[in-house]
Every structure is written in structure tokens, then in C-alpha cells.
Amino acid sequence: MADGLTHVLLGWVAVELISIKYPWAMKYRALVLVGAILPDIGNFAVLMGETGANELYYLFMPLHSIVGSLLLVGVLTMIFKGEYRKKVFLLLTAGVATHLAADYFIIFLDGKVPLFFPFTFEKVGYDLFLQAGRGFLIVALVAVVVTVLRRKQVERKLKNLDEK
Numbered sequence: 001m002a003d004g005l006t007h008v009l010l011g012w013v014a015v016e017l018i019s020i021k022y023p024w025a026m027k028y029r030a031l032v033l034v035g036a037i038l039p040d041i042g043n044f045a046v047l048m049g050e051t052g053a054n055e056l057y058y059l060f061m062p063l064h065s066i067v068g069s070l071l072l073v074g075v076l077t078m079i080f081k082g083e084y085r086k087k088v089f090l091l092l093t094a095g096v097a098t099h100l101a102a103d104y105f106i107i108f109l110d111g112k113v114p115l116f117f118p119f120t121f122e123k124v125g126y127d128l129f130l131q132a133g134r135g136f137l138i139v140a141l142v143a144v145v146v147t148v149l150r151r152k153q154v155e156r157k158l159k160n161l162d163e164k
């Protein structure tokens with residue numbers, strides 16, 4: 001999987017793009033960033049040692065699929081008050097979507113993503129970036145810089161219009 005930093009950066013790009021159409025999304029950007037690392041929460045099982053990680057593998061593995069991660073997003077959404085749920089669900093889902101899409105383009109050292117679990121265990125992917133390589137990180141970094149600069153430019157223009 002792409003590393004955590006790459007996922008967070010891609011989530012950030014998603015926030016910038018979403019906020020073009022839905023400015024309120026910027027206020028809740030943390031949700032997209034959380035969504036962007038959500039499918040990999042199984043990685044934290046490593047903290048319980050190697051046996052812990054192995055035993056929990058099948059618990060967390062389904063979270064790294066479309067159905068599994070959407071179920072998790074649904075459960076997390078229920079924590080929030082009714083009026084916020086729609087926004088929370090959409091923003092978490094946007095983050096998850098960037099994660100799964102990103103992992104799809106990784107050449108995995110240990111197999112790919114079971115994207116369509118539970119329909120199939122088959123792990124799918126399009127080998128574009130090396131898992132341990134820096135290529136994806138650099139692409140994500142450039143995308144963040146471009147989208148942030150674009151937003152700053154728009155904000156400057158709006159400010160100038162206000163002053164006139």
C-alpha cells in the first residue's frame with residue numbers, strides 16, 4: 001500500500017477539489033483525511049506484535065475493500081448527530097475512495113488489494129508505482145501544491161473583488 005503520508009496528501013488533494021464546488025467541505029477536511037487512511041487501520045495491528053497482526057489479518061483485511069470500507073464508514077457516521085451524517089458520510093467516503101484508488105496503482109510486495117471482497121478474494125491492481133518507491137509520494141506532493149496554489153489564487157481574486 002501506498003504509505004500513510006501519500007494517502008494523507010491524496011486526501012488533501014481531494015478536499016481541495018471537493019471544496020471548489022462545496023466550500024463547506026474545507027471546514028470538515030479532517031474527515032476526508034481520516035477516510036484516506038481508514039482502510040489501512042489494520043496496519044496498527046502490528047503494534048500487537050507479529051502474531052497479533054497475523055491473527056487480526058482477517059478481521060481487518062475486509063476493510064480494505066469497497067464494501068468493507070463503506071460499512072466501516074457507515075458505522076462511524078452513526079457516531080455523529082443526524083444533521084451532520086450526510087456530510088460525514090460523503091467526506092469519509094471521498095477519503096476512502098482516494099485510498100482505494102491509490103492502492104490500486106501500487107505494485108505490491110505482498111499482493112494487491114481485495115477490492116471486490118466479499119464477492120471475490122481476488123486481489124486487483126494496476127502496477128504503476130512501486131510500493132516502497134518515492135514516485136507516488138512525489139506525484140501526491142505536486143498535486144497538493146498545485147491545488148493549494150489554485151485555491152490561494154482564487155481567494156486572492158475574490159479578496160481583490162471585495163476591495164474594489
Ligand SMILES: [Zn+2]
Pocket residue numbers: 001002039040064099103
Ligand atoms: Zn491501503
